[in-house]
Amino acid sequence: MDQFLGYVRPDGQVGVRNHLLVLSATGLTGPTGRRISQALPGAVFVAMPYDGGLLGEDRDAQICTLIGFGVNPNVGAVLMIGGNPPKLDHLAKEMSKSGKPIVSISMDECDHDAITLTERSIRAGAKLMLEISKLRRVSCPLSKLFLGLECGRSDPSSGLVSNPMLGLMADRIVDEGGKAVFGETTEWLGAEHLLAKRGATPAIEQAILDAVLDNENRAIAAGLDLTGENPGPTNIAGGLSTIEEKSLGNIAKSGSRPIQSVLKYAEAPATQGLHAMHAATYAPESISGFTASGANLILFTTGQGNSFVNLISPTIKISANPDTEARVKEQLDFTCPDVFSGEVSLEDAAPRFLELIIDVASGSKTWGEVLGEGEEVVSRFGGSL
Amino acid sequence: MSNGWDAVVLNPIDELATALRHLKAGEVVRFRVGDQPCELIMKTDVALCHKFVVRDVVAGEKLRKYGEVVAGASESIEAGAHAHVHNIKSLRAVQK
Numbered sequence: 001m002d003q004f005l006g007y008v009r010p011d012g013q014v015g016v017r018n019h020l021l022v023l024s025a026t027g028l029t030g031p032t033g034r035r036i037s038q039a040l041p042g043a044v045f046v047a048m049p050y051d052g053g054l055l056g057e058d059r060d061a062q063i064c065t066l067i068g069f070g071v072n073p074n075v076g077a078v079l080m081i082g083g084n085p086p087k088l089d090h091l092a093k094e095m096s097k098s099g100k101p102i103v104s105i106s107m108d109e110c111d112h113d114a115i116t117l118t119e120r121s122i123r124a125g126a127k128l129m130l131e132i133s134k135l136r137r138v139s140c141p142l143s144k145l146f147l148g149l150e151c152g153r154s155d156p157s158s159g160l161v162s163n164p165m166l167g168l169m170a171d172r173i174v175d176e177g178g179k180a181v182f183g184e185t186t187e188w189l190g191a192e193h194l195l196a197k198r199g200a201t202p203a204i205e206q207a208i209l210d211a212v213l214d215n216e217n218r219a220i221a222a223g224l225d226l227t228g229e230n231p232g233p234t235n236i237a238g239g240l241s242t243i244e245e246k247s248l249g250n251i252a253k254s255g256s257r258p259i260q261s262v263l264k265y266a267e268a269p270a271t272q273g274l275h276a277m278h279a280a281t282y283a284p285e286s287i288s289g290f291t292a293s294g295a296n297l298i299l300f301t302t303g304q305g306n307s308f309v310n311l312i313s314p315t316i317k318i319s320a321n322p323d324t325e326a327r328v329k330e331q332l333d334f335t336c337p338d339v340f341s342g343e344v345s346l347e348d349a350a351p352r353f354l355e356l357i358i359d360v361a362s363g364s365k366t367w368g369e370v371l372g373e374g375e376e377v378v379s380r381f382g383g384s385l
Numbered sequence: 386m387s388n389g390w391d392a393v394v395l396n397p398i399d400e401l402a403t404a405l406r407h408l409k410a411g412e413v414v415r416f417r418v419g420d421q422p423c424e425l426i427m428k429t430d431v432a433l434c435h436k437f438v439v440r441d442v443v444a445g446e447k448l449r450k451y452g453e454v455v456a457g458a459s460e461s462i463e464a465g466a467h468a469h470v471h472n473i474k475s476l477r478a479v480q481k
Contacts, residue, residue, distance in 0.1 A: 156403050156434040159451075160393065189477045190455065219478040226478045227470060239403070239434035241468070242475035245455040303434070323433060341405065342390060 002354070004361035005137035006144060010099025013073035014144035016296050016314060016361040019044045020129045021075045022121075025066055025082035025091060026051035029107060032114045033081055036121040040129055043079075044311050046376045051083065053384035063091070065266040065378045068292030070095035070102065074312050076132035079125040080104040081117060101128055137363065143177035143272075145361060148290030148298040148313065149253040150184075152283035155238025155303025159249015161320035161339045161346065162301035167255035168350045169299060169357065174257045174274050181269065181295055182254045183277035183286045185215045186230055190244025191251045195276070200258040207262040211278040230281060238304045238321075253301065265379050266292035283308055284377035287315070291376065297361055307331055309368030311376050314360050317368065318353070333366050392416040394439060396452030401468055402439050403450070404431045414465075428466040436468045448473055 006014040020043040024033030030047040037045035046069055054062055070078045070091070077100055082088045088104040095102045103124045110116040149166050151158050170180040188195055192212040199205035219226055231240040240246050260273040266289050269275040279289045287298055287310045298315040305328040309315035319325060322337035334356050338344040360366055368374060392402040397419035408414055408431040413424050418439070431437045443461045447454045448468065456473040
């Protein structure tokens with residue numbers, strides 16, 4: 001049976017990494033947080049740029065995302081800083097349900113002196129770092145993987161080969177009892193009838209159709225011509241002509257299993273299996289939504305090349321385009337131009353990709369990790385008060 | 386995708402084929418429609434991953450790839466000619 005080596009968390013989730021997360025919960029403490037993380041080599045730093053005046057969907061999404069980053073199983077411990085205790089206390093209380101060590105220090109407790117906050121945080125963070133360094137990887141079943149499925153700077157090779165390859169992996173992990181999530185609602189346009197058929201219930205079928213209609217109507221209301229926007233200039237240069245063509249390639253990433261729910265941005269799925277996230281298409285936002293929902297490993301296809309990776313969850317980059325393989329060697333963790341050319345079948349190449357997934361889940365680095373291309377980018381939905 | 390073929394037609398009902406290498410105007414290209422081997426003389430250059438129509442189409446026709454409608458022809462296009470944003474258009478999120 002295929003297994004990987006992961007970090008078992010107190011709540012039973014399994015991390016494929018063991019990060020100390022330095023989390024600045026408000027834009028006010030961003031620079032201080034960066035300074036703190038630089039003093040703690042190996043820590044990952046996430047700064048939430050917004051706080052006061054957030055409304056409705058933004059308010060919910062920011063809280064949900066902050067908590068989600070904290071409880072993501074790739075995080076071993078959290079050092080959180082921010083402005084005031086009430087918000088930090090709420091976030092820390094929610095994150096503590098994971099059973100992991102969470103320390104929060106507010107500016108209010110430091111008399112709003114960034115140097116005091118820096119000193120106290122470095123001491124607290126160092127202690128956390130030492131503590132999580134004692135954790136060891138153990139053998140875990142593939143059911144403990146939660147895949148986030150993304151594509152970026154796609155071209156027709158994505159829809160023909162790389163996305164169907166992700167679909168095979170999604171099916172495999174779902175069949176093992178794990179989880180997978182795909183998003184990018186705009187890229188369901190023209191393919192929504194095929195996705196909706198896979199809704200586990202009539203309500204989910206309808207939710208998929210409603211999500212697409214919502215995005216299509218918003219594009220029309222904004223006076224946006226999708227061609228040139230999505231597909232964007234790189235997609236068009238690569239050979240994609242319309243959103244329908246792009247979508248039909250995109251949804252291949254989701255494989256063939258039933259869709260168990262339509263999630264809001266950053267919402268954690270309530271069950272195992274495959275889930276759809278009604279969210280932004282732009283890769284940095286989309287992937288952060290997956291990570292906040294609990295995805296511990298990201299599979300990211302590209303046609304023309306895309307250097308971006310997620311910070312909290314390792315991101316395996318795959319392309320089938322032979323020209324791209326020749327161009328960006330230190331970006332692509334897996335290439336299969338031999339499948340594109342027809343020398344090897346998708347099914348025959350799949351075990352090689354699964355082996356890489358298991359290696360990376362067990363600690364082997366991705367190019368994006370080695371080069372430090374990771375970032376978290378959280379969606380906004382409207383203006384602030 | 387099959388070894389030695391120049392383009393792929395994903396579904397036998399598709400009008401659109403995808404180039405598996407850089408194709409040149411005037412060259413004979415080979416692809417399959419279902420199990421049926423086909424040949425066509427290219428009317429234009431078509432870059433790797435870009436599309437061409439496998440039969441003559443007229444303006445307004447719906448064009449398929451993956452067996453699904455992906456665009457409408459905005460002008461008549463000859464078999465073997467590049468089909469892209471200059472002559473095919475999305476049918477979705479169209480401004481009213």
